[in-house]
Amino acid sequence: MSDVSDWWQTAIIDMEPGRIHLRGHPIQNLIGNVSFPEMIWLMVRGDQPTPDQAKLFEAALVSAVDHGPQAPSIAAARMAVTCGLPLNNAMASAVNMLGDVHGGAGEQAIELFQHIETHPGNISGALDDWIALHGKIIPGFGHRFHRPTDPRAPRLMELVQEAVNAGACPGSYQKIAMAAEREISERKCRPIPMNIDGATAVIYAELGFAPPLARGLFCLSRSVGILAHAWEQIQEGGRNKGPTPPGYRWTYLEE
């Protein structure tokens, strides 16, 4: 079977009948002994966080679980169950929506911070370069709904400060993000504070996660709200509830 020998290769799991090892640990030693966030960290990265790192990581996961049914992902979950889908398909429909625009801001914010990192002492030039390449929407700052301030961000940044004080992370991305916030606000002549994507990006970057994982971890976190809303809608009932109110007309042309 030499031609299949390299088909799937994984360092995550090794098993045989009666034995499951995850990242080298017998699963029965993990169950009941590691927290769910520690398990997420172990599975995705292979190593284990310190208690202070795990605490900061957990705060980020907790913070992003929901933003209500005006978020397309939550709406998709609720619509899906009214179309008769069970929870797994409803959750998939919703997570699928977390694309570049709806679920990508955290990933893009880490990329922004890493870009700024390569322009030491020149935040303004770094931002100009970024805008030239990616357009004027700066990921991680400002919020079209939560004005002036997304209530999740300051709380998360408080916890980042505690983690830096405890030596759980270096604080370099914290500084970059705060400098970016100042620079962007000055340019706009009004506060453009960090939003949840910016704050979780600081946390994930401080803890050493690669940018795409900010999106992946957001998907895990938002899946909680998705499940909660899908389940609530199942209990409420309803059939084929669409995304526009009954009686609302959506055509361009009146005849």
Add this chain to the structure above:
Amino acid sequence: MSDVSDWWQTAIIDMEPGRIHLRGHPIQNLIGNVSFPEMIWLMVRGDQPTPDQAKLFEAALVSAVDHGPQAPSIAAARMAVTCGLPLNNAMASAVNMLGDVHGGAGEQAIELFQHIETHPGNISGALDDWIALHGKIIPGFGHRFHRPTDPRAPRLMELVQEAVNAGACPGSYQKIAMAAEREISERKCRPIPMNIDGATAVIYAELGFAPPLARGLFCLSRSVGILAHAWEQIQEGGRNKGPTPPGYRWTYLEE
């Protein structure tokens, strides 16, 4: 706007600019103060677990994160990234696979336990009725790969016993599941031990979750392994890696 007034209705989230309340709690009071499993519980149910309940709940979430790429969900995640999909779409493709056969056994096992509950003292008759209705595959017992024993189940049942001892849950579903295990094994004249779906079903039923939530919570848990495998495959690279080894022929007809 009276005709839209009942469009989406939720008791999960209430927000206005600058304010997000989840299940009545300001989100900034939850971040850093509740664990991720406690947040999942709160979002899905509206109430909060005791510490012992949260611990048992967390063990169930930890236990089901992965079963390797021979599970169609994990395979779908890895294939998806080799097709060029970002993490959110890869995760959705994978969670979508967790249908009745691949992700429904926990839900079905709770239904089985609740069915047995309505036949007090008559486990044999209850099982006969169940088999007549649903066929001979008993959800939650036996494993086609892990013979004789799925290593996750005994560890989880140990933690159930601890929780019962601590008064965190009544133990009624624990008893039902153990009686069912004995009955099924006697009928087959060999041990047919509880598997992970049976053991997590005991936990979710003991903690008062409705059957469909066993599937929903399994989706949350397995999403962790899905993310880990998708990310590993992104790092490995590969293009359009299909589900059969190169060179393998799958046609019925040789011409």
Add this chain to the structure above:
Amino acid sequence: MSDVSDWWQTAIIDMEPGRIHLRGHPIQNLIGNVSFPEMIWLMVRGDQPTPDQAKLFEAALVSAVDHGPQAPSIAAARMAVTCGLPLNNAMASAVNMLGDVHGGAGEQAIELFQHIETHPGNISGALDDWIALHGKIIPGFGHRFHRPTDPRAPRLMELVQEAVNAGACPGSYQKIAMAAEREISERKCRPIPMNIDGATAVIYAELGFAPPLARGLFCLSRSVGILAHAWEQIQEGGRNKGPTPPGYRWTYLEE
């Protein structure tokens, strides 16, 4: 490689480098020589329709392409592109919505017709049995929006009559559906005419398709409208357009 010999087995396609046979036909002989509906028929069933059968089949495919953005599938497609998803992921998000409630009525209507077929001369008893088993929503009849008449159904039934006249199909399901329409309308004391799901179910049943294929073929047909709407929304732009109007509140609780 004996242990993989039965892994995937298909009679649909056979290929080797430089050669692709679909259902036994070299693909280059099909391209430009069979119509797209004939190809769909060939792929799904293995045989080929007569020209009159192909014409009737094509009419069913044409009829169901769209029902506007108040259908959750179309809405999902449009939302998805505003979340940044490319067309394939947007189309998948939409097709996923075509569950039992949104995409299953045609399948259920064929099942209803086949159920009535087993009660010859006793349409009333057949309907009573059906309602006892499946509840009072009769698949294929009535429409919550198109009152009194879904304009697609009479046109399709006209084409069924032409096909019966031409000997392309036997007309037995046509008769059953028309008898059911009369019975249901009499019970309700008002016209409850066949809708598109009922009419396409007649066509697919007349042509010998199994019930689940009514859903599958509906997915193919509706994918056309899904693509058209997703593409229109891409051209319109918009970011994270949710399913509720901006400013609309969806919470139960005012605080």
Add this chain to the structure above:
Amino acid sequence: MSDVSDWWQTAIIDMEPGRIHLRGHPIQNLIGNVSFPEMIWLMVRGDQPTPDQAKLFEAALVSAVDHGPQAPSIAAARMAVTCGLPLNNAMASAVNMLGDVHGGAGEQAIELFQHIETHPGNISGALDDWIALHGKIIPGFGHRFHRPTDPRAPRLMELVQEAVNAGACPGSYQKIAMAAEREISERKCRPIPMNIDGATAVIYAELGFAPPLARGLFCLSRSVGILAHAWEQIQEGGRNKGPTPPGYRWTYLEE
């Protein structure tokens, strides 16, 4: 309701109870009178093809329906039904896989042709620029399985020639693609013929479709094979058939 007045806007469909207009045509006038490919064209673009254009368009749709279960999309469809998913969810799982790598080559090939178009008389320079920007994989040429020739491409190009002769399309992208084929083959010192993605890209570009629609139309076409394979697998049965043969080990580490 002024704040919802611009929520969804469409020129595709206009309806009220009892009336459905698609692109301005009453649907009952379309059913039975336009072919399925003509309906696809009308829905996506708003105009109607000539008979010769419709014929060429239909050939492209027919050509791409299937490439067997070693294609991840087809595999996903088959896996999905063994996980218990009904056809709509299985089809969605499969179409979701048609990302940049698996379903994007046609779109990329049109972009390549349009890029070459902006370098008149300088195919070599155009290719150099393309490779510098996008890497050395040239979309639409060569095939890792069909060596030397993908049997679908020459047949499609024959039909392009017929269409050009009939005045159905200008032939400018035909010329560009053939010049690219020569240039690429010369560089490699062996034939690197157009593949199906290249040939369908020629057709879609000749007929005036925007590049993303090559992907969207491929999704429609491949959905046919996806449906056929999903349905075949339902009939075959099987539970949780994964992507690796039973007994195959996929771990890096032997312990």
